């Protein structure tokens with residue numbers, strides 16, 4: 385426990401290893417992942433790890449294999465790198481706390497890992513001379529160790545001030561990341577696309593399983609049907625591009641089937657009907673690029689989809705009902 389550390393061990397490691405000390409604020413999955421990678425690759429020495437609960441924070445330190453667990457922000461020692469890996473909503477309050485405690489010095493680099501937030505959320509620290517950046521690993525981190533094992537080649541979106549990025553980019557490349565620098569505006573768009581596909585796919589799987597259940601197919605059997613279908617679709621999209629990969633009633637310009645399936649879903653599961661309608665609008669854009677179905681047939685599909693949007697259970701109505 386930090387309160388009982390002998391004075392010598394409490395001395396900042398930075399004096400011996402000026403550029404490589406790393407303090408971690410938020411001892412969760414991503415904090416442990418980056419701490420672990422820094423230790424494995426020897427690019428930074430994990431020093432203090434801040435959490436709210438002592439035993440959880442100590443468990444994180446044990447997992448990282450380096451550092452000291454602390455629960456009081458004011459007991460954190462100076463470090464050249466500060467990593468804020470709390471949930472997004474806690475980043476701004478912690479930046480304010482850090483600024484108030486005057487712990488971060490001019491020239492220190494402060495990073496957070498949110499995908500949706502830009503580095504500007506760390507502005508109170510920048511005002512004190514810190515260099516600020518955000519680094520978003522495009523990875524679903526369910527547990528730190530598995531994510532660290534498979535981190536090599538992970539895409540990381542970097543955003544922030546140029547001086548911070550000059551430190552952060554080589555550091556993350558050393559950890560095995562593929563990095564690209566984005567503006568704050570680009571980063572929000574990039575993250576929106578990532579959320580749409582990663583989290584949207586999970587929701588789409590659920591919509592599919594619920595629709596299979598309407599046919600009496602149990603969820604585990606439905607999953608067994610969907611898995612090879614999804615893998616094949618992914619492989620086609622990757623190999624041929626989205627437009628050429630599209631199959632099904634919209635690609636064929638079969639307005640009758642689209643209308644029949646929307647009519648089936650609307651009373652049984654209006655939320656799934658709304659998903660079917662919205663995704664078919666985007667599929668219609670692809671079908672036009674693909675150019676296999678006739679212009680007239682695709683126009684008929686467009687008409688069915690427009691009518692569905694106007695119908696009682698179209699997306700705006702669903703949204704209103706669920707609010």
Ligand SMILES: NC(=O)c1ccc[n+]([C@@H]2O[C@H](COP(=O)([O-])OP(=O)(O)OC[C@H]3O[C@@H](n4cnc5c(N)ncnc54)[C@H](OP(=O)(O)O)[C@@H]3O)[C@@H](O)[C@H]2O)c1
Nearest residue numbers: 410411412413414435436469470471472474497498524525
């Ligand atoms: N997980 C992912 O797949 C992923 C991928 C890319 C980026 N990110 C980003 O990485 C960041 C962290 O996400 P995560 O998944 O690692 O979250 P997480 O596993 O929930 O960990 C967050 C940690 O922050 C701690 N914490 C919360 N409030 C705190 C406070 N005021 N002071 C100190 N510690 C505090 C929590 O402690 P308690 O245990 O006390 O709650 C928890 O240990 C987020 O910005 C997220 O958007 C996550």
